[in-house]
Amino acid sequence: MNAAWIFGGGCLLGAALSAGSLLLPRALHHLGGATLPASGGASIHTHETFEFLAHAPWEATAPLFGADRERVWAPDWNPAFLWPQPATDQAGMVFTVPHADRTAVWVNTGYDPAAGRFEYVYVLPEVVATVIGVQLSRAGDATKVQVRYERTALSAQANEIVQGMARRDAQAGPEWEHQINAYLAR
Helix, strand or coil, rough: CCHHHHHCCCCCCHHHHHHHHHCCCCHHHHHHHCCCCCCCCCCCEEEEEEEEEEEECCCHHHHHCCCCCCHHCCCCCCCEEEECCCCCCCCCCCCEECCCCCCEEEEEEEEECCCCCCEEEEEECCCCCCEEEEEEEEECCCCEEEEEEEECCCCHEEEEEEEEHHHHHCCHHHHHHHHHHHHCCC
């Protein structure tokens, strides 16, 4: 959810919810990170995952994956909450993240710290619909973190942008690991 990865774009909450449920074909999971080639103006879908170890127990790590609490470990992450007010991490939270001259609208579609599951959807009109999933598992005194990015270009013209985003997604594990562990070490 690093803001540097967001290309921005104004959108309505309805568009985010519709695109999140309609434009993200789960049938492409079997491609395991492959990017579909664009053909005849077709939009691509990407699927990237990474894992890392957070050097703290589950109880300390899980809260860090709420959009509000992420501010403590992710530089430049500063969502503006539309709901709830005041900002609180909970299921269904809706927030915006500015980027350049545009704004992305994010919706939390799964918030279950007890089970270690978190999911967010955001849509950049005419560019991309994105699902970000985080799954935690216990690893002794540490916590294993698996992050999944699924992106669907909303037009064939956005395919190159989405491919670039997917390349960054695939390389994001070390950055997330460093940022979270630096925070946990304080």
